Amino acid sequence: MTAVKAGEVEGLLRRGPDPRIAVILVYGPDTGLVAERARKLAESAVEDPSDPFALVKIDADVLAGDPGRLIDEAGTVGLFGGQRSVWVRPGSRPIAPAVDLVLKAEPTGTRIVIEAGDLAKSAPLRALCERSPRALAIPCYPDDAGQLADLIDRTLKAEGLRISREARETLAAGLGGDRRASLGEIEKLALYARGQGEITLDDVEAVASDVSGSVLNALIDAAFAGRLGDAERQYRRFQVEGMDASVMLGSALRHALTLLATRIDGEGKSPSAMVAGWRGLHFRRQRTVETQLARWNAEGLRRSVGLLQEAVLACRRSEAGFAHAVALDTVLKLAAEANRRG
Known part of the structure; x- marks a missing residue:
C-alpha cells in the first residue's frame, strides 16, 4: 500500500519522494493545497521548470480521450536531455486507464504528478495509485x-x-x-x-x-443561508477586489464539507448545539451558520459538494472572465436552493 497518511505528507515532501516512484497522485478537498503540492512535486523533478520540454503540462480530459499519450510522454527523452516531469491538471473525465498503462510499463525515470479533486476511497484512480508500489497517493485536507x-x-x-x-x-x-x-x-x-x-x-x-470575516466568507455565508440578493452583491464585490474564482469555490467546497460533517456528527442535535462544537468558527458567523445547518440536510449538502467540485474543475480550465461566470452561477444556484429549503 502506498497511500500516504495526512500527517506524513510534509515530511515526505521535505525528503522528496523515492525516485523509483513513477506516479504521484495529489488529491483532496483543499484545492489550494492540492495545487501547491502538485506544482512543487512537478517542478522539483526538473532543473528548469520554465522549460516546456522538461516540464510537460497536460489536461486530464485530453488523456481521457487518448490514454496512450501519458506513457508516450513518460518515455520521451528531453530535447537537451535531463530529468523530465509530466504534470496532469484536473479534468472531469476518468484517466485511470492511462495511469494503469504507465504503472505496468518499464520505468522511464519521468515523474508524473496528477492533480485531482476530492476522490472517494473507491474512486478508480485513487484505488489504483494506493495499490501500486510504483505510485503514491497524497491527500490534501484543510490545515489544522x-x-x-x-x-x-x-x-x-x-x-x-x-x-x-x-x-x-x-x-x-x-x-x-x-x-x-x-x-x-x-x-x-x-x-x-x-x-x-x-x-x-x-x-x-x-x-x-480575518478570512473568517472577509468578503470571501461573507459571500459563502450569504449563499448557504439562501440570501440571493446579498449573495449576488457580495460576488460583485468579490470580483471587484480582484480575487480568484477558483479560490472562492475551493473555500465554498471546504465550507460545504464542514457543514456536511457537522450535520452528520450532530444528528439529533439542534443547530445551535452543532455550532457550539465547530472549531475555529468566528463568533460573528455563528448565527448565520446556525441558519445554514437548519436549512440544509445531509443529502442536500452532498449534492452541493458535487456541484462545487464540478465548478472548481470548470474554473481551473477556463479563462478568468468565464471562470467568474461559472462561479457566480454556482453561487446563485446554492443560494436559490438554500432559499427554497428555508
Missing part, C-alpha cells in the same frame, strides 16, 4: 491548528521574520479554509513587516484580514 502554525513560521522564516506567539495564534484563527488564501494572507503580512525582525499582534491586526 498545528499545520497552520508551521505554515506561518516557515513562510515568515523564509522572509527573515519571527512572530510572537500571541500574533501567531490570532493570525491562525483567521486562516484555514484554503491553503492558497492562507498563504496570501501570510505573505501580505510579511511584506508589511519586512525589515522589522519580529511580527507583533499590532501588525496582524493592522494588516491581515
Whole structure:
C-alpha cells in the first residue's frame, strides 16, 4: 500500500519522494493545497521548470480521450536531455486507464504528478495509485491548528521574520479554509513587516484580514443561508477586489464539507448545539451558520459538494472572465436552493 497518511505528507515532501516512484497522485478537498503540492512535486523533478520540454503540462480530459499519450510522454527523452516531469491538471473525465498503462510499463525515470479533486476511497484512480508500489497517493485536507502554525513560521522564516506567539495564534484563527488564501494572507503580512525582525499582534491586526470575516466568507455565508440578493452583491464585490474564482469555490467546497460533517456528527442535535462544537468558527458567523445547518440536510449538502467540485474543475480550465461566470452561477444556484429549503 502506498497511500500516504495526512500527517506524513510534509515530511515526505521535505525528503522528496523515492525516485523509483513513477506516479504521484495529489488529491483532496483543499484545492489550494492540492495545487501547491502538485506544482512543487512537478517542478522539483526538473532543473528548469520554465522549460516546456522538461516540464510537460497536460489536461486530464485530453488523456481521457487518448490514454496512450501519458506513457508516450513518460518515455520521451528531453530535447537537451535531463530529468523530465509530466504534470496532469484536473479534468472531469476518468484517466485511470492511462495511469494503469504507465504503472505496468518499464520505468522511464519521468515523474508524473496528477492533480485531482476530492476522490472517494473507491474512486478508480485513487484505488489504483494506493495499490501500486510504483505510485503514491497524497491527500490534501484543510490545515489544522498545528499545520497552520508551521505554515506561518516557515513562510515568515523564509522572509527573515519571527512572530510572537500571541500574533501567531490570532493570525491562525483567521486562516484555514484554503491553503492558497492562507498563504496570501501570510505573505501580505510579511511584506508589511519586512525589515522589522519580529511580527507583533499590532501588525496582524493592522494588516491581515480575518478570512473568517472577509468578503470571501461573507459571500459563502450569504449563499448557504439562501440570501440571493446579498449573495449576488457580495460576488460583485468579490470580483471587484480582484480575487480568484477558483479560490472562492475551493473555500465554498471546504465550507460545504464542514457543514456536511457537522450535520452528520450532530444528528439529533439542534443547530445551535452543532455550532457550539465547530472549531475555529468566528463568533460573528455563528448565527448565520446556525441558519445554514437548519436549512440544509445531509443529502442536500452532498449534492452541493458535487456541484462545487464540478465548478472548481470548470474554473481551473477556463479563462478568468468565464471562470467568474461559472462561479457566480454556482453561487446563485446554492443560494436559490438554500432559499427554497428555508
